[in-house]
Amino acid sequence: MYKVFNPELKDWPTLMRRPLHDLDLIKETVDEIFKNVKIYGDKSLIKYSKKFDKVDLKNLLVSDKKINNSQNDINPELKESIDIAFNNIYKFHKSQIFKSKKIETSPGVFCWHEKRPIENVGLYIPGGTAPLFSSVLMLAIPAMIAGCKNIVLCSPPNENAELHPAILYCAKLCKVNKVISVGGAQSIAAMSIGTKSVPKVNKIFGPGNQFVTYAKLKSINYNTAIDMPAGPSELLILADENANPDYIASDLLSQAEHGPDSQVMFISLSKPLVNEVEKCINDQIRILDRRDFINKSISNSKLMFFDDKIKAIDFINQYAPEHYIINTENESFFIDNIINAGSVFIGNYTPESVGDYASGTNHTLPTNGNAKQYSGVNLDSFLKTITFQKISKDGLLNISKTVETMANAEGLQAHKNAVSIRVKDL
Amino acid sequence: MYKVFNPELKDWPTLMRRPLHDLDLIKETVDEIFKNVKIYGDKSLIKYSKKFDKVDLKNLLVSDKKINNSQNDINPELKESIDIAFNNIYKFHKSQIFKSKKIETSPGVFCWHEKRPIENVGLYIPGGTAPLFSSVLMLAIPAMIAGCKNIVLCSPPNENAELHPAILYCAKLCKVNKVISVGGAQSIAAMSIGTKSVPKVNKIFGPGNQFVTYAKLKSINYNTAIDMPAGPSELLILADENANPDYIASDLLSQAEHGPDSQVMFISLSKPLVNEVEKCINDQIRILDRRDFINKSISNSKLMFFDDKIKAIDFINQYAPEHYIINTENESFFIDNIINAGSVFIGNYTPESVGDYASGTNHTLPTNGNAKQYSGVNLDSFLKTITFQKISKDGLLNISKTVETMANAEGLQAHKNAVSIRVKDL
Numbered sequence: 001m002y003k004v005f006n007p008e009l010k011d012w013p014t015l016m017r018r019p020l021h022d023l024d025l026i027k028e029t030v031d032e033i034f035k036n037v038k039i040y041g042d043k044s045l046i047k048y049s050k051k052f053d054k055v056d057l058k059n060l061l062v063s064d065k066k067i068n069n070s071q072n073d074i075n076p077e078l079k080e081s082i083d084i085a086f087n088n089i090y091k092f093h094k095s096q097i098f099k100s101k102k103i104e105t106s107p108g109v110f111c112w113h114e115k116r117p118i119e120n121v122g123l124y125i126p127g128g129t130a131p132l133f134s135s136v137l138m139l140a141i142p143a144m145i146a147g148c149k150n151i152v153l154c155s156p157p158n159e160n161a162e163l164h165p166a167i168l169y170c171a172k173l174c175k176v177n178k179v180i181s182v183g184g185a186q187s188i189a190a191m192s193i194g195t196k197s198v199p200k201v202n203k204i205f206g207p208g209n210q211f212v213t214y215a216k217l218k219s220i221n222y223n224t225a226i227d228m229p230a231g232p233s234e235l236l237i238l239a240d241e242n243a244n245p246d247y248i249a250s251d252l253l254s255q256a257e258h259g260p261d262s263q264v265m266f267i268s269l270s271k272p273l274v275n276e277v278e279k280c281i282n283d284q285i286r287i288l289d290r291r292d293f294i295n296k297s298i299s300n301s302k303l304m305f306f307d308d309k310i311k312a313i314d315f316i317n318q319y320a321p322e323h324y325i326i327n328t329e330n331e332s333f334f335i336d337n338i339i340n341a342g343s344v345f346i347g348n349y350t351p352e353s354v355g356d357y358a359s360g361t362n363h364t365l366p367t368n369g370n371a372k373q374y375s376g377v378n379l380d381s382f383l384k385t386i387t388f389q390k391i392s393k394d395g396l397l398n399i400s401k402t403v404e405t406m407a408n409a410e411g412l413q414a415h416k417n418a419v420s421i422r423v424k425d426l
Numbered sequence: 427m428y429k430v431f432n433p434e435l436k437d438w439p440t441l442m443r444r445p446l447h448d449l450d451l452i453k454e455t456v457d458e459i460f461k462n463v464k465i466y467g468d469k470s471l472i473k474y475s476k477k478f479d480k481v482d483l484k485n486l487l488v489s490d491k492k493i494n495n496s497q498n499d500i501n502p503e504l505k506e507s508i509d510i511a512f513n514n515i516y517k518f519h520k521s522q523i524f525k526s527k528k529i530e531t532s533p534g535v536f537c538w539h540e541k542r543p544i545e546n547v548g549l550y551i552p553g554g555t556a557p558l559f560s561s562v563l564m565l566a567i568p569a570m571i572a573g574c575k576n577i578v579l580c581s582p583p584n585e586n587a588e589l590h591p592a593i594l595y596c597a598k599l600c601k602v603n604k605v606i607s608v609g610g611a612q613s614i615a616a617m618s619i620g621t622k623s624v625p626k627v628n629k630i631f632g633p634g635n636q637f638v639t640y641a642k643l644k645s646i647n648y649n650t651a652i653d654m655p656a657g658p659s660e661l662l663i664l665a666d667e668n669a670n671p672d673y674i675a676s677d678l679l680s681q682a683e684h685g686p687d688s689q690v691m692f693i694s695l696s697k698p699l700v701n702e703v704e705k706c707i708n709d710q711i712r713i714l715d716r717r718d719f720i721n722k723s724i725s726n727s728k729l730m731f732f733d734d735k736i737k738a739i740d741f742i743n744q745y746a747p748e749h750y751i752i753n754t755e756n757e758s759f760f761i762d763n764i765i766n767a768g769s770v771f772i773g774n775y776t777p778e779s780v781g782d783y784a785s786g787t788n789h790t791l792p793t794n795g796n797a798k799q800y801s802g803v804n805l806d807s808f809l810k811t812i813t814f815q816k817i818s819k820d821g822l823l824n825i826s827k828t829v830e831t832m833a834n835a836e837g838l839q840a841h842k843n844a845v846s847i848r849v850k851d852l
Contacts, residue, residue: 023647074835077831078831078832078835080828080831081827081828081829081831081832081835082832084532084825084828085828085832087531088531088532088535088537088825089531091529091531092529092531092537095526095527095529096526096539098524100521100522101521103517103518103521103786105513105514105515105517105518105785105786106510106514106786109514109780109785109786111514111518111785111786111787113522113787113804116764116765116766117765118798118799119765119766119798130836130837130838131835131836131837132836133832133835133836134832134836166835202798202799203799217646217647220643220646220655221449221643223794223795223796223798223799224799225796225799225800229646246847247844247847247848250840250843250844250847250848251844253840253843253844254838254840254841254843254844256840257838257839257840257841258838284843284847288839288840288843289837289839290837290838290839290840294840335814338542338812339542339543339545340542340545341812342812342813343812343813343814343815344812344813344814344815345815345816346814346815346816347816347817348848349817349818349819349821349822349848350815350816350817350822351844351845351848352844353829353833353838353841353842353844353845354535354815354817354822354825354829354845355813355815356829356833356841357828357829357832357833357841358532358825358828358829358832359531359535359537359815359817359825360529360531360532360535360537360815361537361539361813361814361815362813366810368649369649370649370651371810371812372544372545372546372628372649372810373544373628373629373649373650373651373810374651374810375810375811375812376811376812376813378539378811378813380806380811384792384797384798384799384800384801385801385802385804385806386764386767386768386769386770386797386801386802387768387769387770387781387787387788387802387804388761388769388770388772388787389769389770389771389772389776389780389781389785389786389787390771390772390773390776391773391775391776391780391785392775393775395775396775396776396780399510399514399780399784399785401507402506402507402510402511402783402784403507403779403780403782403783403784405503405504405506405507406504406507406508406511406559406560406783406784407779407782407783409500409504409557409559409592410557410558410559410560411557411715411716412680412683412684412716412779413683413714413715413716414676414679414680414682414683414714414716414720415680415683415779415782415783416779417676417679417680417710417714418673418676418677418679418680418777418778418779419777419779419780421672421673421676421710422673422676422774422775422777
């Protein structure tokens with residue numbers, strides 16, 4: 001592990017560098033996928049599933065029967081855990097409902113806004129090394145609360161052309177309308193263009209590999225919005241001498257197991273803690289299954305010491321971590337001054353993995369410094385705001401000169417005229 | 427004008443077609459601009475301003491002195507109008523502040539979220555046929571309320587290498603930090619990459635021509651977010667026999683004067699009103715200055731009659747207008763059932779132009795059907811949400827089995843271990 005003490009400002013950009021993929025290299029593949037999905041529709045989805053996922057798909061759509069019976073295929077303990085997680089995530093996202101007030105900006109001029117659901121949303125659930133059913137809860141619960149009319153879920157099937165029953169059970173709980181066993185860039189292309197089996201959606205959500213990420217960016221050209229550009233997952237932990245090095249190591253390792261390109265950063269306000277954490281990582285790593293991934297991502301990790309809390313928070317804000325654990329005596333300084341982060345975990349008993357599954361917050365979060373300009377997925381991600389205004393006769397009289405003068409100065413005579421033609425009748 | 431009565435469902439897509447540009451045609455130009463701005467920085471901005479705006483720029487940055495004295499260069503009536511508009515827009519956007527609640531999702535598990543400003547934002551103000559100083563208010567007021575640290579404004583200069591004093595006065599009112607007299611795709615490239623004079627920003631806002639639109643889409647690849655993809659402006663009016671045809675015509679014409687590619691749509695619930703409105707348009711058009719633009723955009727317009735209010739609202743939701751005027755006796759049906767629209771104007775005395783300038787709502791709105799998935803610019807556009815969680819010892823004990831079971835089922839052993847290692851100490 002790379003260790004550094006009080007790094008100089010000039011070295012910060014290097015320390016913050018993410019293990020990124022060059023999206024240009026995969027552009028050609030994804031461009032071709034979009035072209036073929038547009039021309040051949042479902043046929044090309046079957047072809048690409050064979051090519052990339054090594055499966056012969058008879059049906060793209062998972063049957064209602066399969067979804068309805070999914071709970072019989074998972075053990076009762078897992079079902080109960082999913083139900084508890086569902087409730088917590090539901091409660092927190094339900095609390096995000098915003099009631100707008102009607103504002104009288106000038107006498108007789110009333111303005112307000114209302115949020116309405118995005119009607120058709122597409123959720124992407126990665127397959128790969130783990131069946132990430134928890135992401136179904138994170139995306140479909142706010143979609144359900146928002147009132148989205150059509151919730152479409154795409155996920156790559158296993159070698160038996162099936163989705164994990166826990167994915168189907170979560171989809172059932174969240175009233176997902178269509179589950180499609182297609183993954184990768186081809187599923188993103190299908191949701192942005194529309195095929196016989198896959199409806200065109202208005203917005204696409206969810207994490208994925210670099211092919212999925214590039215496809216999501218491309219979908220914007222097809223009148224489709226996306227939640228955010230996704231990249232490899234990351235965690236930054238800030239701790240002082242009050243923290244338990246074993247706990248810190250366990251959190252860093254939990255992040256590191258996501259994939260070989262995950263990034264873990266540790267900022268210590270205590271010098272001895274740096275070596276203690278390193279030792280705990282080396283101890284714990286030996287018993288973990290996903291050692292290969294972990295060793296690779298740990299090799300990208302940085303253990304840092306800062307003797308100045310202002311420099312530490314500056315570094316954190318410039319890095320803009322997806323996950324940010326605060327484990328210090330003086331928490332409030334590091335809570336109040338965080339500007340750029342996805343989700344924040346406070347104290348000794350709040351490991352990141354609780355937020356990944358069941359605390360109630362969302363785990364679909366901005367990576368790669370995107371926390372500077374993007375929110376994690378939340379209820380508002382599935383709504384859009386419409387503004388309304390209604391003006392009385394007196395209201396129009398009050399404001400008419402203002403509008404006429406401004407329209408005139410912008411050289412927009414017809415804008416002015418729309419007011420004048422009414423005022424002359426008042 | 428194209429008139430149609432009770433159009434069949436199969437003809438709706440044709441009626442809804444926007445007068446769109448093919449962005450592929452301008453791709454090469456914009457790609458080259460980004461390449462040169464990245465290599466040559468300010469020098470290429472000067473070169474492109476000469477090429478596209480026909481000006482020799484000595485300074486890219488507008489001086490503080492020029493900004494501070496701007497109010498002396500506009501007439502007092504315009505200054506007063508801008509001040510009134512500022513107050514209304516400020517009031518409405520201030521009302522959008524959301525106070526989050528701390529939620530205890532399970533005993534001992536506390537979750538909440540807070541909104542923090544996007545630190546560096548870039549505002550694009552088009553020049554061209556009119557100095558659109560009102561857009562400065564619309565973008566910079568919510569940025570100021572959000573608390574954005576650096577507000578950068580780019581706008582193309584006139585032939586004297588200057589910006590309109592009203593643009594500078596609005597920038598001053600809204601505490602814009604840097605005003606740069608560069609426009610077009612080159613200014614978007616500069617804000618997404620950063621040059622000596624133009625700081626790199628986290629998010630770019632504002633309308634523009636197709637070069638600016640394509641450049642904004644491209645900026646997403648440079649870790650920059652955008653407000654929305656912009657297209658030509660549009661208005662849909664819905665009215666019945668209670669409406670005044672002269673008022674309707676004046677609103678349609680005010681939209682039509684934006685540019686030759688603007689689109690105006692009229693849906694009437696009364697058959698005679700269709701011809702009355704057409705007559706009023708022909709009468710009013712004769713005295714308007716921007717007749718050339720207006721004639722072109724009116725030729726793209728559609729006057730429609732629907733005898734069924736359900737079909738009418740279905741059509742409107744499928745079209746997803748940027749601006750939507752409701753002028754009917756039974757307003758509430760058309761208010762309650764609108765799902766896709768940017769901004770809504772209700773009644774006889776609420777012309778669109780009042781919302782364009784001074785009612786208080788924002789005029790930066792989704793076009794080209796993007797109202798299906800994007801909000802207009804609002805306070806939240808300048809903020810991002812960070813989630814927080816803090817769990818007590820008891821809270822972790824309560825939820826530990828849930829997290830351990832789910833992590834195990836997803837094959838993420840280190841995620842499970844981060845909980846188990848703490849629980850064994852409790």
